Amino acid sequence: MASSNTAIRDEPEHIRSLLTRLHAESKAQEAKITRDDYDNSNSMHDVMRDKFIALDEDKAHYIYQLLRATGATTIVEAGTSFGVSTIYLALAALANAKAAANGKQALVVATEHEPTKAARAREHWKECGDDIVQAIDLRVGDLRETLKTDLKEVDFLLLDIWTPMALPTLKIVQPHLRHGALIIADNTIMAADSYTEFLNYVRAPGSGFIDTTVPFEGGLELLVYAPSQ
Numbered sequence: 001m002a003s004s005n006t007a008i009r010d011e012p013e014h015i016r017s018l019l020t021r022l023h024a025e026s027k028a029q030e031a032k033i034t035r036d037d038y039d040n041s042n043s044m045h046d047v048m049r050d051k052f053i054a055l056d057e058d059k060a061h062y063i064y065q066l067l068r069a070t071g072a073t074t075i076v077e078a079g080t081s082f083g084v085s086t087i088y089l090a091l092a093a094l095a096n097a098k099a100a101a102n103g104k105q106a107l108v109v110a111t112e113h114e115p116t117k118a119a120r121a122r123e124h125w126k127e128c129g130d131d132i133v134q135a136i137d138l139r140v141g142d143l144r145e146t147l148k149t150d151l152k153e154v155d156f157l158l159l160d161i162w163t164p165m166a167l168p169t170l171k172i173v174q175p176h177l178r179h180g181a182l183i184i185a186d187n188t189i190m191a192a193d194s195y196t197e198f199l200n201y202v203r204a205p206g207s208g209f210i211d212t213t214v215p216f217e218g219g220l221e222l223l224v225y226a227p228s229q
């Protein structure tokens with residue numbers, strides 16, 4: 001699906017330029033990854049430590065729109081890497097908080113396992129400016145630990161993480177999801193095999209999740225959490 005590149009047109013020019021540059025760097029890196037990078041001696045963390053693997057630009061724009069449509073201000077991001085998708089989440093949360101003018105603050109709880117990646121993310125956010133920096137609570141370490149505490153009611157969860165981690169993350173955040181919260185999981189068509197458990201869980205009768213696969217490249221799962229009261 002081609003990006004229309006219009007969703008964030010009202011956001012500051014320096015941030016849009018930064019995002020364009022970071023998406024291009026991410027794509028260039030991804031094009032160079034080969035099967036040899038995944039030989040037995042390399043863990044996924046080893047291979048990906050210096051890689052963006054940023055969410056595709058068109059998906060990021062779509063998520064920005066969903067966030068603006070739903071007025072989400074409290075967001076959790078599973079898998080932050082160099083912080084590209086986090087910028088979209090923070091932009092939308094800030095715009096929503098400003099529009100609501102009800103005293104609710106924008107908050108993006110970002111999570112990254114690798115300290116060096118977290119440091120790069122912080123550099124990118126600094127380039128965006130203080131509002132973005134202040135809207136993000138970056139938790140460094142394994143999110144199965146870092147998300148255990150200090151979570152408010154969550155409006156939106158982005159699962160852009162190694163696929164085996166998607167279901168454990170959802171289960172940690174689920175008790176904090178507000179009724180009607182949205183959840184996005186990336187690459188559910190491309191990585192369908194490793195998403196089997198996750199998809200069985202959310203599609204089970206009575207799960208409380210309403211599920212659609214949006215046909216972006218690789219697939220993008222859109223879930224609404226609406227358990228019966």
Ligand SMILES: C[S@@+](CC[C@H](N)C(=O)[O-])C[C@H]1O[C@@H](n2cnc3c(N)ncnc32)[C@H](O)[C@@H]1O
Nearest residue numbers: 053054055079080081084085112113142143160
């Ligand atoms: C696909 S990348 C995220 C890309 C990012 N959302 C973006 O658009 O720029 C997934 C990230 O999840 C991180 N990750 C993997 N397992 C993790 C875990 N257990 N806890 C926290 N982060 C983890 C990886 O280090 C990697 O940087």
